[in-house]
Amino acid sequence: xxxxxxLRSTQLSPRQLAQALPRATLDVTTAQDAVAPLIExxxxxxxxxxxxxxxxxxxVRPAHLRVxxxxxxxxxxxxxxxxxxxxxxxxxxxxxxxxxxxxxECTTEVIPGGTVxxxxxxxxxVGLYVPGGLAVYPSSVVMxxxxxxxxxxxxxxxxxxxxxxxxxxxHPTILAACALLGLTEVYAVGGAQAIAMLAYGADAQNDTxxxxxxxxxxxxxxxxxxxxxxxxxxxxxRAVMGAVGIDxxxxxxxxxxxxxxxxxxxxxxxxxxxxxxxxxxxxxxxITDSPQLADAVDVALERRLSATRHRERAGAALSGPQxxxxxxxxxxxAIEVADAYAAEHLEIHTAEAxxxxxxxxxxxxxxxxPYSPVPLGDYLAGSNHVLPTGGTAxxxxxxxxxxxxxxxxxxxxxxxxxETMTPALEVLATCEDLPAHGxxxxxxxx
Numbered sequence: 001x002x003x004x005x006x007l008r009s010t011q012l013s014p015r016q017l018a019q020a021l022p023r024a025t026l027d028v029t030t031a032q033d034a035v036a037p038l039i040e041x042x043x044x045x046x047x048x049x050x051x052x053x054x055x056x057x058x059x060v061r062p063a064h065l066r067v068x069x070x071x072x073x074x075x076x077x078x079x080x081x082x083x084x085x086x087x088x089x090x091x092x093x094x095x096x097x098x099x100x101x102x103x104x105e106c107t108t109e110v111i112p113g114g115t116v117x118x119x120x121x122x123x124x125x126v127g128l129y130v131p132g133g134l135a136v137y138p139s140s141v142v143m144x145x146x147x148x149x150x151x152x153x154x155x156x157x158x159x160x161x162x163x164x165x166x167x168x169x170x171h172p173t174i175l176a177a178c179a180l181l182g183l184t185e186v187y188a189v190g191g192a193q194a195i196a197m198l199a200y201g202a203d204a205q206n207d208t209x210x211x212x213x214x215x216x217x218x219x220x221x222x223x224x225x226x227x228x229x230x231x232x233x234x235x236x237x238r239a240v241m242g243a244v245g246i247d248x249x250x251x252x253x254x255x256x257x258x259x260x261x262x263x264x265x266x267x268x269x270x271x272x273x274x275x276x277x278x279x280x281x282x283x284x285x286x287i288t289d290s291p292q293l294a295d296a297v298d299v300a301l302e303r304r305l306s307a308t309r310h311r312e313r314a315g316a317a318l319s320g321p322q323x324x325x326x327x328x329x330x331x332x333x334a335i336e337v338a339d340a341y342a343a344e345h346l347e348i349h350t351a352e353a354x355x356x357x358x359x360x361x362x363x364x365x366x367x368x369x370p371y372s373p374v375p376l377g378d379y380l381a382g383s384n385h386v387l388p389t390g391g392t393a394x395x396x397x398x399x400x401x402x403x404x405x406x407x408x409x410x411x412x413x414x415x416x417x418x419e420t421m422t423p424a425l426e427v428l429a430t431c432e433d434l435p436a437h438g439x440x441x442x443x444x445x446x
Contacts, residue, residue, distance in 0.1 A: 001297075001298035001299075001301045001302050001305075001318060001319075002272075002284070002286060002294075002297070002298060002301070002318060002323060002324050002325045003022070003319075003321070003323070003324040003325070004294070004324060004325045004326075004327060005020060005021065005022070005324055005325070005326045005327070006327045007020065007326060007327060007328055007329075007333065007337065008289075008327055008328060008329045008333075009329075014336075014339075014340050017336065017337060017340035018340045018341070018342075018391060021285070021326060021337065021340060021341050022283060022285055022321060022322050022323055022324040022326075023283065023321075023322055023341075023390070023391065024251060024252045024254065024281050024282070024283050024320075024322035024390070025322075026231055026234065026249075026251035026252070026389075026390055027231065028231060028234050028235045028238055028249055029235075031231045031232050031234070031235035032235040032238060032239055034232065034235070035192040035232050035235045035236045035239060036239065038053060038192050038193055038196065038236075039192060039193075039195075039196040039200075039236060039239055039240070041053075042193050042196035042197055042200065042202060043196065043200045046201075046202035046203035046204070046205065046218060047065055047202050047203060047204055047205035047206075047209050047218045048205045049193065049202075050065055050189050050193055050197060050202060050218075051065070051205065053191070053193040054161075054162050054168070054188075054189070054190070054193075057190070057191055057193075058132075058161050058162050058163070058164065058190055058191075059164045060162050060163070060164040060168045061168065062162045062168030062169070062188045063167075063168055063208060064168065064169065064188060064208060064212055065187055065188055065189060065209060065212070065218060066185070066186070066187055066188075066209070066212040066213050066218060066219070067169055067170065067175065067186040067187065067188055067212075068212060069184060071169055071175060072175045072176075072178055072179050072183075072184070072186060073179060074172075075172040075173070075174075075175035075176040075178075075179060076175070076176045076179035076180065078172065078176075079172070079173065079176040083138075083173065083176075084176070084180070086379070086380075087138060087142065087176075087177055087180055088180060089380060090139065090142050090379050090380050091142055091146060091180060091181065093380050093381065093382040094142055094143065094146040094147075094382055094384070095146055095149075095150060096382055097381070097382030097383055097384075098146055098147050098150040098151075098382075098384070098400065098401055099150055101150075101400050101401045101402065102120075102150060102151070102401055103118075103120050103405070105117065105118065105119055105120065106118045111417055111420060111421070112416075112417065113413060113414040113415075113416050113417030113420075114412075114413040114414070114417035114418075114420075114421070115410075115411075115412050115413075116409055116410070116411055116412075117409065117410040117412070118407060118408075118409055119407070119408045119409070119410060120405045120406070120407055120408075121405065121406050121408050122151045122152035122153045122154070122404050122405055122406075123153060123223040123224050123245070123404055123405075123406065124153070124154055124155060124223055125153070125154065125155040125156075125157070125220065125221075125222045125223050126148050126153050126155070126156055126157070126222050126223060126224045126225070126226065126404060127157050127158075127159065127195075127198030127199070127222035127224070127225045127226075127244075128141070128144040128145060128148065128156060128157070128158040128159070128225075128226055128227050129144075129158075129159055129160070129194055129195065129198070129225065129226070129227030129228070129229055129233065130144070130158060130159070130160040130170075130174055130227055131160070131161070131190070131227075131228060131229045131230065131233070132160060132161035132163065132170070132171065132190055133161075133230065135278070136171045136173050136174065137174070137228075138173045138174055138176070138177035139378060139379050139385065140227060140228060140385075140386070141158065141174060141177040141178060141181065141183075142177060142181070143384050143385050143386050143399065144158075144226050144227050144386065144399065145158070145178075145181045145183060146181070147226075147384060147399055147400060147401050147403065147404065148226075148401075148404050149181070150401050151401040151402075151403075151404035151405050152404075152405075153404050155185070155222075156183055156185065157185045157186075157187065157198060157219060157220075157222060158178060158183055158185065158186050158187070159186075159187040159188075159189045159190070159194035159197065159198060160174050160186070160187075160188070160189075160190065160194075161188070161189070161190025161191065161194075162188040162189070162190065168188055169188050170186070170188050187219060191229070191230075191232055191233060191236075192232045192233060192235065192236035194233075195225060195229075195233060195236035195237055195239075195240060196236060196240065197218075197219050198219070198221070198222050198225050198244070199221060199222070199225060199240035199243050199244045200221050200240070200243065201217065201218075201219055201220050201221035202217075202218045202219045203216060203217055203218060204216050204217065204218045205218075221243075221244070222244060223244060223245065224244060224245040224246070224247075224403065224404060225237060225240070225244055225245070225246050225247070226246070226247040226386065226399055226403055226404075227247070227386065228250040228386060229250060231251075233250075234249040234250060234251065235249075237249055245403075247386065247399050247403050248386075248388055248389075248392065248396055249392075250386070250389055251389040251390040252278075252279050252281035252282050252283060252322070252389065253275050253278045253279060253282045253283070253344060253345075253389065254275065254282065254283035254284070254285070254322070254343055254344045254345065254389055254390075255271065255272060255274075255275040255283070255284055255285070255343065255344070255345045255346075255347065255374055256285040256286075256287055256338060256341050256343035256345070256346050256347070256363075257271060257272060257285070257286050257287065257346075257347045257349060258287045258288075258334050258335070258338050258346065258347065258348050258349065258350060258356070259286065259287070259288045259290070259293060259347075259349035259350060260288065260289060260290060260293070260331065260334075260349070260350040260351060261288075261289070261290035261292065261293055262350070262351055263288075263290075263293055263349035263350070263370070264349070264370055265293055265296035265297045265299070265300050266300050267349065267370050267373070268286065268293070268297050268300075268347075268349060269297050269300035269301045269304055270300075270304060270373070271347060271373050271374055271375075272284040272286065272297070272301065272318070272323075273301060273304050273305060273308060273314055273318070274373070274374060274375050275317075275345065275374060276313075276314040276315075276317035276318050276323070277308065277309075277310040277313065277314045277317075278313075278317075279313065279317065280313045280316035280317050280320065281317065281320065281322060282317040282322070282323075283317070283320075283322040283323050284317060284318055284323040285323060285324060285325075285326060285341060285343070286324075286325040286326065287325075287326045287328060287334050287337050287338055287341075288325065288326075288327065288328070288334070289327070289328050289329060289330050289331065289333075289334060291327060294325045294327065297325070298325075301318065305318065331350065331356070335356070335359055335360065338360055338362070338363070339360065339361050339362045340362075341362075341391065342362035342363065342388075342391045342392070342393040342394045343362075343363050343364065343393065344363075344364040344365075344387045344388060344389045344393065345363075345364060345365055345367065345374045345377070345387065346360060346363035346364075346365070346366050346367065347366075347367045347372070347373070347374060348360075348366065348367070348368050348369065349369070349370055353368050353369040353370075354368055354369070362393050362394045363393050364387030364388045364389070364393045364397070364398050365377055365383055365384075365385075365387055365398055383398075384398050384399045384400060385398075386398060386399035387399070415444065418441060418444060419444075419445055421441070422438075422441045422442060422445065425437070425438060425441050426438035426441065426442065
């Protein structure tokens with residue numbers, strides 16, 4: 001079922017190892033050429049450009065770009081009670097998990113009378129993007145919004161693609177999740193055009209826009225944009241980075257399972273399949289020192305794939321070059337491979353799984369043991385499912401409250417403390433040929 005890469009007899013450097021592993025490709029550079037005119041069009045024509053883009057890419061020309069409050073309320077009232085209960089549970093668990101991430105203010109006395117205080121200040125306004133495409137993702141509303149709310153962000157704007165089957169509004173389950181979270185500024189805008197709108201703002205086009213937005217400005221620009229999307233969304237985020245902060249350039253989802261001979265092949269197969277159903281470009285990788293387990297996983301995958309609803313897209317993902325089984329000599333090489341792959345999601349199905357998990361350096365999130373599958377993290381674990389893809393977990397982290405907080409230091413010295421520091425300050429200022437620096441300190445002692 002899965003293509004195999006046998007590394008048991010190899011001795012590769014980390015760079016060579018990363019090149020030898022299955023990996024989806026994400027050509028953001030080429031996509032940037034496609035989105036650049038669209039971004040400029042939104043900057044110059046505002047809501048008119050957003051409607052033209054929606055008609056072109058989403059097959060609908062929305063009457064309301066900003067979703068009316070009554071549509072959000074109606075979506076919640078029409079929501080299936082079971083879905084509402086599950087979303088409320090997800091929100092509660094994520095508030096608990098993200099609450100633990102909030103750093104506390106700390107003051108350090110460097111010398112008597114001289115202190116440095118570390119503050120953490122939330123950005124004022126953020127834009128959240130929730131994709132449409134092959135699936136509906138109310139869970140992404142929860143993951144993005146809860147992190148921003150727990151961080152203390154004052155203003156949250158959310159954009160999600162307009163749907164022709166819902167009169168040009170985002171999917172009602174997306175709107176219902178917004179209602180549960182108290183989000184009132186919601187836009188029926190998708191793709192790169194949504195990123196442009198959030199980054200630069202957009203003026204109203206007509207009286208409907210003015211009534212929905214309460215003025216001539218349809219949407220004000222934000223300080224930070226977060227949320228997953230396709231390659232064009234990633235390209236747009238790269239293009240606006242610097243004008244605003246971004247979380248990451250998300251690529252296709254991926255899972256790696258590090259498993260030994262004692263792993264349950266049914267669990268492993270089920271979890272590999274769970275990510276493959278997202279997208280034909282999704283990556284599902286098994287890392288194991290047991291050819292027997294690899295064989296058993298292939299058998300289980302074949303059977304499970306034939307019975308799953310999205311077998312066509314999942315089959316394309318599992319058979320693609322981004323997926324496969326990597327055979328290794330032993331646990332040590334398995335950990336080396338896992339770190340080289342730097343998976344978005346990494347599951348550990350080995351003996352002493354907790355100890356093995358703590359040896360992993362590179363992963364977006366690590367799921368420990370046979371009863372911690374990735375889908376638990378997608379919805380209810382209390383962790384965030386917006387995670388680094390494409391090997392960027394070597395240097396990047398998943399979405400957290402830190403995406404919305406700025407560390408700002410307060411430096412406060414009294415006269416005596418400054419006088420104590422002035423001689424050394426003058427020495428360093430002279431060393432760097434910046435005498436006015438020293439004079440600024442000395443002036444306070446004259």
